[in-house]
Amino acid sequence: MTRKRAAVAWGVVGVLAVMVIWELYKFLGPAEGFVIGAIADQRGSGVMILPRAHDRAMPHIWDMVARLFQSTSGGDTPPLIVPVLTAALTTLGIAAVGWLIGVTVGALLGMVMQRWRLAEWGLLPWIVVSQTVPLIAFAPLLASIGTQIDRAGTIPWPQWLSVAVIASYLSFFPVAVGVLRGLEAPDRIHLDLMRTYAAGYWPTLVRLRLPAAVPHLLPALRLAAANAVVGAVVAEVSIGMRGGIGRMLIQLAGQASSDPAAPWGPTFGSIALGLVAAGSVALVGVGLKNYRRGEATA
Amino acid sequence: MRLRTRPFFRRGLTVASVAAISAIALAACSAPAATPDPGSSDFVPITSIKLQLQWLPQAQFAGYYVALDKGYFADEGFDTVDIIPSGGDIVPQDALVAGDVDFAVAWVPKVLGTLEATGAELTDIAQVFQKSGTLQVSFKGDGVSSVADFQGKRIGSWGFGNEWEIFAAMAAEGLDASSVSITTQDFSMNALLDGDVDAAQAMTYNEWAQILEVINPATGKLYQPEDFDVVSYQDTAGAMLQDAIWADTARLDDPAYADATVRFLKAITKGWLYARDNPEEAASITYNAAINAEAAFPVGPVHQEWQMNEVNKLIWTGGDFGIIDPAAWDKTVKGALSAVNQDGLHLITAEPAASAYSNTYMQQALDALKADGVDVSGGYTPINVVLTEGGQ
Numbered sequence: 001m002t003r004k005r006a007a008v009a010w011g012v013v014g015v016l017a018v019m020v021i022w023e024l025y026k027f028l029g030p031a032e033g034f035v036i037g038a039i040a041d042q043r044g045s046g047v048m049i050l051p052r053a054h055d056r057a058m059p060h061i062w063d064m065v066a067r068l069f070q071s072t073s074g075g076d077t078p079p080l081i082v083p084v085l086t087a088a089l090t091t092l093g094i095a096a097v098g099w100l101i102g103v104t105v106g107a108l109l110g111m112v113m114q115r116w117r118l119a120e121w122g123l124l125p126w127i128v129v130s131q132t133v134p135l136i137a138f139a140p141l142l143a144s145i146g147t148q149i150d151r152a153g154t155i156p157w158p159q160w161l162s163v164a165v166i167a168s169y170l171s172f173f174p175v176a177v178g179v180l181r182g183l184e185a186p187d188r189i190h191l192d193l194m195r196t197y198a199a200g201y202w203p204t205l206v207r208l209r210l211p212a213a214v215p216h217l218l219p220a221l222r223l224a225a226a227n228a229v230v231g232a233v234v235a236e237v238s239i240g241m242r243g244g245i246g247r248m249l250i251q252l253a254g255q256a257s258s259d260p261a262a263p264w265g266p267t268f269g270s271i272a273l274g275l276v277a278a279g280s281v282a283l284v285g286v287g288l289k290n291y292r293r294g295e296a297t298a
Numbered sequence: 299m300r301l302r303t304r305p306f307f308r309r310g311l312t313v314a315s316v317a318a319i320s321a322i323a324l325a326a327c328s329a330p331a332a333t334p335d336p337g338s339s340d341f342v343p344i345t346s347i348k349l350q351l352q353w354l355p356q357a358q359f360a361g362y363y364v365a366l367d368k369g370y371f372a373d374e375g376f377d378t379v380d381i382i383p384s385g386g387d388i389v390p391q392d393a394l395v396a397g398d399v400d401f402a403v404a405w406v407p408k409v410l411g412t413l414e415a416t417g418a419e420l421t422d423i424a425q426v427f428q429k430s431g432t433l434q435v436s437f438k439g440d441g442v443s444s445v446a447d448f449q450g451k452r453i454g455s456w457g458f459g460n461e462w463e464i465f466a467a468m469a470a471e472g473l474d475a476s477s478v479s480i481t482t483q484d485f486s487m488n489a490l491l492d493g494d495v496d497a498a499q500a501m502t503y504n505e506w507a508q509i510l511e512v513i514n515p516a517t518g519k520l521y522q523p524e525d526f527d528v529v530s531y532q533d534t535a536g537a538m539l540q541d542a543i544w545a546d547t548a549r550l551d552d553p554a555y556a557d558a559t560v561r562f563l564k565a566i567t568k569g570w571l572y573a574r575d576n577p578e579e580a581a582s583i584t585y586n587a588a589i590n591a592e593a594a595f596p597v598g599p600v601h602q603e604w605q606m607n608e609v610n611k612l613i614w615t616g617g618d619f620g621i622i623d624p625a626a627w628d629k630t631v632k633g634a635l636s637a638v639n640q641d642g643l644h645l646i647t648a649e650p651a652a653s654a655y656s657n658t659y660m661q662q663a664l665d666a667l668k669a670d671g672v673d674v675s676g677g678y679t680p681i682n683v684v685l686t687e688g689g690q
Contacts, residue, residue, distance in 0.1 A: 032492075032493075042452070043451070043452045043493055043494065043495055043496045044452045044481065044493070044494040044495055052492065054515075056488060056491065056492075056512075057488075057492075071690070072589075072595060073585075073588070073589055073595060073596050073597065073598055073690075074597075074598025074599050074600070074688075074689070074690035075585065075589065075598065075599050076589075077589050083593070083595070087593065151396070159387070239387060240384075240385045240386035240387030240388075241385075241387060242385045242387065242592055242593040243592060243593045247385060247593060248593060248595065251354075251385070251593075251595050252595060253484065253485070253486060254484070254485035254486055255486065255508065255597055255688075255689075256486040256488060257486045257487040257488050257491060257508050257509065257511075257512050258487075258508045258509075258511035258512050258597075258687065258688045258689055259511075259597075259688040259689070259690075
C-alpha cells in the first residue's frame with residue numbers, strides 16, 4: 001500500500017471511529033445524563049458530567065444523514081443539504097476574504113517584528129493579548145462601526161465585510177507568530193555567509209529568510225484558515241448576519257425540540273467547511289514543496 | 299536561539315503599530331432622514347415604503363404579506379412596499395429611528411425601553427396584537443400553575459427584551475430574582491423537556507406549538523396540552539402589549555408621511571381581515587414568502603397554520619382592528635415601570651411621552667374603510683389545527 005492510500009484509509013478509519021463512539025455512547029450512555037451534586041426537588045441543580053443520550057440530544061447518525069435529504073421546511077422546499085451547501089459556500093467566501101486580510105496583516109507584522117527588535121517588544125504582547133478579547137463582545141462593536149461607515153455613504157461597507165474583518169482578527173495571529181519564528185529560523189552560519197557576500201536586508205530576506213520560513217509558514221497558514229472559519233461562523237452568529245452557515249445553525253437550533261436532526265445539517269456543513277478551508281491551504285504547500293524540509297507540525 | 303545579523307534600529311518605529319487602528323474610528327455620524335417642510339399643504343404622495351419586521355417571515359406577520367400578495371398596498375397607491383425581515387441583526391425601532399425604514403413592527407415594552415434610553419421619539423400608530431401571547435409552560439404536577447408558584451422555582455426566560463412580562467408579573471406578586479431563579483433559555487424547548495427548568499417561556503403561536511410537535515416518550519404520541527400547566531401572562535398583572543406598528547413621531551407632522559401612514563394602515567387592516575377570514579390561505583401565503591426569503595428556514599406549513607390561528611386570536615378580540623386600548627397601554631407602562639430584571643435593571647424609570655401612542659391615524663384608516671363598507675371589527679372563530687411531529 002502506498003503512503004497516500006494509507007493516509008486515506010486512516011482518514012476513513014478516523015471518521016468511522018467517531019461514528020462508532022457516537023452510537024456506542026448513545027447505546028450505553030444514560031438517556032437523561034449523569035448529574036452529580038443535584039439537590040432533590042431543585043430542577044437544573046448539580047453538574048452534568050455525562051451528557052444526555054436520548055434522541056433529542058443525540059440523534060442517530062442515520063437520522064441526521066436522512067434529514068439532510070428531507071425537505072428543509074416541509075412542503076416543496078429543497079432538501080436540507082441544498083441550503084446547507086449554499087450557506088457553507090457563503091461562509092467559505094467570507095472566511096477566505098478574512099484569511100487573506102489576516103495573512104497580509106500577520107505577515108507584515110511578523111516581518112516588522114523580525115526587522116526591529118523594539119517592534120517585537122512593543123507589538124508581540126499586544127498581539128497575544130488581542131487573542132484574549134472575547135469575539136462575541138468585539139463582533140457587534142465592529143459590526144456597528146461598519147454600519148456607521150456604510151450609512152455615512154462614502155465607503156460601502158456590507159455586513160459580510162464586518163464578518164470577514166472579525167475572521168481576520170483570529171487568523172492574523174498564527175501568521176504573525178509563524179512569520180516571526182520562520183524568518184528567525186536560518187542558522188547563524190547561513191546568515192554569516194550572507195554577510196560575507198555583503199548582502200543587505202532585502203537580499204537576505206528573499207534568498208535566505210523567506211525560503212527558510214516556509215516550514216513555519218505553512219502550518220501557520222493552515223491554522224489561520226481554520227481560525228478564519230471559526231471567526232466567520234462566530235461573527236455571523238453574534239451579529240446575526242443571514243445567509244451563512246453560522247446563522248443557519250442558530251436558526252435550526254431553535255427548532256431542535258421538534259426537529260432534533262435538523263441543526264446537525266449545518267453542523268456537518270461547518271465541519272466540511274473547515275476541512276475544505278484547511279485543504280485549500282495544502283495546495284499552497286504543493287507549490288512550495290522544495291522548501292518544506294523539516295516542517296513543524298500544527 | 300535568537301540570532302541577529304544587525305543591531306536594531308530606532309527609526310520609524312512609532313508609526314507602524316498605531317496607523318491601522320486610528321483609521322477605523324473615523325466615521326461616526328449617520329445621515330438623518332430628510333426633514334419635510336411642515337408649512338406646505340400640497341404634497342407628493344409617498345408611493346414607496348419600507349416596513350421593518352422584528353423577526354423572519356412567519357405567520358406572525360401574515361397580514362403584511364397578505365396585503366402585499368393581494369395587492370392591498372397597490373390599491374392604496376403604493377408602487378413598492380419592502381417588507382424587511384430581521385434575523386436579530388436589525389432592531390426594528392433602531393432601524394426606524396435611523397430612518398432606514400418608514401414603519402416598524404415591534405413589541406411595546408421593547409420600544410418604550412429604547413425611547414427612554416436613547417431619547418428618540420416614535421409613535422405606536424396601530425396595536426395589531428391586542429393581547430399578550432406569552433406563556434410560562436410547565437409539566438402538570440410540578441406545581442407551577444400561577445405566577446405565585448414561581449417562588450423557589452427555576453424559571454426559563456429568553457432575555458433580549460422578551461422577559462419583561464415575567465418580571466412585571468413577579469413584581470405584582472412581590473417576587474423578584476432573589477426569590478425566583480431565572481435561567482436564560484434558548485429558543486428550543488429542550489430546557490423544559492429535559493427538566494433543566496421548572497417552567498419555560500413560550501409564545502402561544504410558536505414555542506407552545508413546538509412542544510406539542512414533540513413525541514412524548516411515555517405515550518409514543520405527541521405531547522398534549524393536558525400534559526402541561528400553562529400560565530398565560532395575559533391573565534396576570536404583567537401583561538404587556540406586543541406587536542404594534544411604529545412610526546417616526548417627527549415625520550408624522552409631514553402631511554405626505556401622515557397620508558402614507560393612513561393608507562398603509564388601511565392596507566394592512568385589509569390584509570389582517572383577509573387573514574382572519576382565510577387563515578389557511580394566509581398561512582400558506584406567508585409560508586411561501588418565508589421559503590423564498592433569504593435564509594429564513596421557517597418551520598413547516600402545519601406550524602404556520604397553527605401560528606396563523608393563534609395570532610388571529612390575539613388580534614381579533616371584539617374591538618376595531620389596531621385601536622390602542624388606553625387601559626392596556628397604561629397596564630403595559632405600569633408593568634414596565636415595576637419590572638426589575640435579574641441584574642437589578644429597570645426597563646423604564648419614567649412614563650413615556652404622550653406622543654408614544656396615537657389612535658388618530660388608525661381611526662382615520664378605519665373610518666375610510668367603514669365608509670367603503672368594510673367591517674373592521676369582530677371576533678375570530680378559531681379553526682382546528684392538528685399538529686404533526688416537527689410541524690412539517
